[in-house]
Amino acid sequence: MSRPEADSRLKKQALSFIILMGLVSLFSDMTYEGARSLTGPYLGLLGASAFIVGLVAGLGEFIGYGLRLATGLLADRTRNYWLLTFIGYGLNLLAVPLLALTGRWELAAMLIVAERMGKAIRKPARDAMMSYAARQVGTGYGFALEEFLDQIGAMLGPLFLALVVFLNQGLGTVSSYRRGFAFLLLPALLAMVVLTIGRIHYPEPSHFEIKEEKIIEKKFGRRFWLYLLGTSLLAAGFADFPLLGFHFQKKGLFAGATIPLLYTLAMGIDAVAALVFGRLFDRIGLKALMISTLISSFFAPLVFLSDQKLPVVGGIILWGIGMGALESILKAVVANMISPEKRATAYGIFNAIFGASWFAGSALMGFLYSRQLGSMVLFSVLAQVAAAFLFFQVFRLSTRTGSESA
Numbered sequence: 097m098s099r100p101e102a103d104s105r106l107k108k109q110a111l112s113f114i115i116l117m118g119l120v121s122l123f124s125d126m127t128y129e130g131a132r133s134l135t136g137p138y139l140g141l142l143g144a145s146a147f148i149v150g151l152v153a154g155l156g157e158f159i160g161y162g163l164r165l166a167t168g169l170l171a172d173r174t175r176n177y178w179l180l181t182f183i184g185y186g187l188n189l190l191a192v193p194l195l196a197l198t199g200r201w202e203l204a205a206m207l208i209v210a211e212r213m214g215k216a217i218r219k220p221a222r223d224a225m226m227s228y229a230a231r232q233v234g235t236g237y238g239f240a241l242e243e244f245l246d247q248i249g250a251m252l253g254p255l256f257l258a259l260v261v262f263l264n265q266g267l268g269t270v271s272s273y274r275r276g277f278a279f280l281l282l283p284a285l286l287a288m289v290v291l292t293i294g295r296i297h298y299p300e301p302s303h304f305e306i307k308e309e310k311i312i313e314k315k316f317g318r319r320f321w322l323y324l325l326g327t328s329l330l331a332a333g334f335a336d337f338p339l340l341g342f343h344f345q346k347k348g349l350f351a352g353a354t355i356p357l358l359y360t361l362a363m364g365i366d367a368v369a370a371l372v373f374g375r376l377f378d379r380i381g382l383k384a385l386m387i388s389t390l391i392s393s394f395f396a397p398l399v400f401l402s403d404q405k406l407p408v409v410g411g412i413i414l415w416g417i418g419m420g421a422l423e424s425i426l427k428a429v430v431a432n433m434i435s436p437e438k439r440a441t442a443y444g445i446f447n448a449i450f451g452a453s454w455f456a457g458s459a460l461m462g463f464l465y466s467r468q469l470g471s472m473v474l475f476s477v478l479a480q481v482a483a484a485f486l487f488f489q490v491f492r493l494s495t496r497t498g499s500e501s502a
Contacts, residue, residue, distance in 0.1 A: 118245030130253025136338030150462015160212030161451015168444015184218020240374020247367030326486030332457030333479025365416030392418025
């Protein structure tokens with residue numbers, strides 16, 4: 097077989113791997129994103145305050161992201177990427193249907209945090225495997241394609257949950273929510289089946305990696321840390337959907353099955369935005385992240401300061417654009433910046449710092465929400481604008497070193 101034929105075959109295999117892992121994400125997102133569309137209102141119905149909702153969401157992200165520092169190091173040292181991925185998905189997915197058995201917000205909060213811990217166990221190893229394949233087809237496009245499939249699941253999950261809640265509304269709001277969580281066991285099991293198929297067909301995804309030493313750093317240099325600072329500000333200023341859902345229910349803007357439908361809309365925008373900005377990233381590099389960050393920075397005024405449904409929906413669309421970039425371009429930058437043997441560690445560090453910032457930002461916004469809503473909105477906008485400025489500084493450094501793609 098000639099070299100061009102071998103390269104073409106390898107690229108097709110890498111694309112097949114990305115699609116297969118995207119299907120895993122589709123079913124897993126149906127599970128936990130479906131649940132997340134109602135965890136805020138559910139905690140509220142069980143007696144939690146706005147501060148508790150923000151704190152639980154932030155704590156789950158903090159532990160879920162912070163733990164990735166250890167699991168990233170473990171993945172690079174042991175090379176047991178598949179093992180960590182399976183363990184993580186098991187905890188990540190099975191914690192969701194157990195929400196159907198809760199009767200106190202404290203117990204529900206523990207399961208919400210456990211679900212995030214499962215994601216932390218699998219994420220660095222999974223992202224490293226994905227990065228090897230993504231660099232075969234274009235880093236931005238590879239991660240964006242996986243994110244597109246991921247968000248189809250994130251759309252279907254809330255729709256599925258909304259349907260179950262609607263069909264069981266005669267049982268009462270709390271009971272209908274529990275029935276919805278129970279039905280999410282179905283996509284959870286499907287995700288584990290597809291993951292097993294992936295392991296059988298592609299036991300060594302590292303074989304997909306392209307060696308391009310001119311754009312890959314073997315140490316965590318200034319660009320990497322400046323980039324992390326930018327992503328930290330982005331995470332701190334980006335409100336989690338449970339707080340949005342809590343706000344909608346409290347203000348009477350939307351309620352019941354409508355809230356998961358709004359989350360479905362956001363995930364649909366997320367999917368399209370991931371593909372658009374992923375392709376754009378492969379063409380113009382970090383400038384794509386700057387653009388998406390500035391666009392999404394204005395979601396908070398529309399969502400939290402308006403009493404009209406149309407501007408709120410506009411804010412949700414901007415929120416979805418931001419999520420698309422968060423889940424695709426952010427990971428693509430790391431893949432282009434760090435060498436493969438240290439990439440899981442890099443993803444662990446990246447996610448730990450990102451999660452700490454998400455926790456701090458979520459807790460602060462939950463606190464400000466109850467006391468000074470305008471200050472919360474101002475903080476959200478300024479943090480994201482500052483993040484865009486730092487991404488510009490990373491872009492300038494990358495240009496100087498001939499690494500524009502990063």
